[in-house]
Amino acid sequence: MPRKTNPSPELLMQVYERLLADQGPRHWWPAESPFEVIVGAVLTQNTQWRTVSPALDRMKAADLWTWEKILAAKTPVLVEAIRPAGYFNGKARKLKEFASFVVNEFEGSQDALFELDTSVLRERLLGVWGIGEETADDIVLYAANKPSFVMDKYTMRIVDRLGWRVSGKKYADYQRLFSERLPVDVPLYNEYHALVDGHGAKVCRTQPKCAGCCLFDLCATGKGNLGQNALSLQGRG
DNA sequence: TACCAGGTGACTG
DNA sequence: CAGTCACATGGT
Numbered sequence: 001m002p003r004k005t006n007p008s009p010e011l012l013m014q015v016y017e018r019l020l021a022d023q024g025p026r027h028w029w030p031a032e033s034p035f036e037v038i039v040g041a042v043l044t045q046n047t048q049w050r051t052v053s054p055a056l057d058r059m060k061a062a063d064l065w066t067w068e069k070i071l072a073a074k075t076p077v078l079v080e081a082i083r084p085a086g087y088f089n090g091k092a093r094k095l096k097e098f099a100s101f102v103v104n105e106f107e108g109s110q111d112a113l114f115e116l117d118t119s120v121l122r123e124r125l126l127g128v129w130g131i132g133e134e135t136a137d138d139i140v141l142y143a144a145n146k147p148s149f150v151m152d153k154y155t156m157r158i159v160d161r162l163g164w165r166v167s168g169k170k171y172a173d174y175q176r177l178f179s180e181r182l183p184v185d186v187p188l189y190n191e192y193h194a195l196v197d198g199h200g201a202k203v204c205r206t207q208p209k210c211a212g213c214c215l216f217d218l219c220a221t222g223k224g225n226l227g228q229n230a231l232s233l234q235g236r237g
Numbered sequence: 238t239a240c241c242a243g244g245t246g247a248c249t250g
Numbered sequence: 251c252a253g254t255c256a257c258a259t260g261g262t
Contacts, residue, residue, distance in 0.1 A: 045244040051260060052243090086259040090245080132245050152243050169252090197243060206241065 004165035005220075009181040015162075015215060016188075019195035022214040026194035029142035034110050035066070037143035041135045042094050043085040055085040067108050071099040094130025101128045114144040122148060133171045141193070147184045150193040151175040154200025161204060163220030 030049065031037045036056065043052045058081040064070055070078065078092045085091060106112040116124060121144060125136040133151070140148040151174045159166060159174060167173045182188060203213050208221070216222045 041243090044242095046242065046257085047244085047259080048242045048261080050242095084259065086242090087244090087257050088259085090257055094245085130245070134244065138243080150243085154243065193243090201243080 004163055007162075007164045007177070007181070011218070012178065012181050015218065016192050016195065018214045018218075019199055020191065023195055023198050025191060026198055028190060028194035028197075029138070031142075034114070034143040038098065038110065038139050039095065041138040041142075042098065042130065043082060043091055045087070045091070045132075045135060047086050051084050051086060055082045058082070058084070067099040067102045067110075070095050071103050090130070097129045098131065110143065114146075118144075118146040118148060121146065133175075137175075141186070141189055145186055147186050147189055149175050149179045149182070149189050151178075152193075152197065152200075154204070155193070155196045158196060158200055158204050158215075161208065161219060161221035162215065 029037050029040065030053075031040050039059070040049075040052055040056060043055050059065060059078075062073075062077065062081040064073055064078060064081055075092055075096070078095065079088045082088050082091055082095070102108055102110055102113060113124070114121065118140060122136050122140050125131050125139055126133070131139075137148045137150040140146050141150055151171050156174050159177065164177065166177055178192070182192070199215070203209050204215075210216060210219075210222045213219070213222055
């Protein structure tokens with residue numbers, strides 16, 4: 001493996017511009033309301049969005065589209081609605097825990113919750129059972145529109161493959177790599193995470209498709225795969 | 238067919 | 251604190 005390098009703020013912006021040119025704006029989060037962002041953020045945990053979207057439709061059809069209704073619903077009813085998203089027992093409990101939090105402490109409106117300062121909001125979210133760091137940051141950024149850079153499996157994998165040095169192995173370490181180098185800017189955080197996610201899902205997959213990658217010349221792993229990709233291109237003639 | 242997908246909490250040494 | 255495991259459906 002090539003030696004890790006310490007990426008400059010300029011390099012982070014260069015990667016952003018490359019991804020933006022490659023994919024265009026992604027218009028995240030794919031939801032019509034802060035409520036839907038939160039529900040979607042829980043349902044998409046370790047799950048692809050394409051199975052979450054049907055689950056959201058089933059929740060609407062089952063009249064489970066407010067915190068009060070989620071809280072009042074019988075667990076098997078909620079489970080059946082969210083079944084397509086997987087992990088339905090755990091996610092049903094998580095939705096009920098969050099509903100209880102919003103109904104009992106913020107009168108059923110996440111708007112009151114979002115009035116908290118960013119760091120306080122994040123801590124309150126982390127205090128809810130089932131809300132971990134990524135889901136909390138999803139909610140802070142995409143529902144409350146406050147600046148908290150979202151980290152996820154894709155982003156960590158891309159950082160590792162690019163060969164960027166990270167101070168540790170934890171979520172916060174990877175998150176800090178970005179937040180210490182980028183201006184604190186909600187639209188930038190929003191689009192950056194969306195673009196990295198798209199790249200992770202389509203190009204920098206578990207089995208990376210380095211041929212044609214817009215970051216190829218910036219990537220330690222991609223350069224290492226040059227021969228292999230050249231062969232696979234040749235094979236397709 | 239076997240592997241993988243926008244994590245989190247519980248448990249162990 | 252760091253590693254490991256269960257949780258579960260659906261697409262390729």
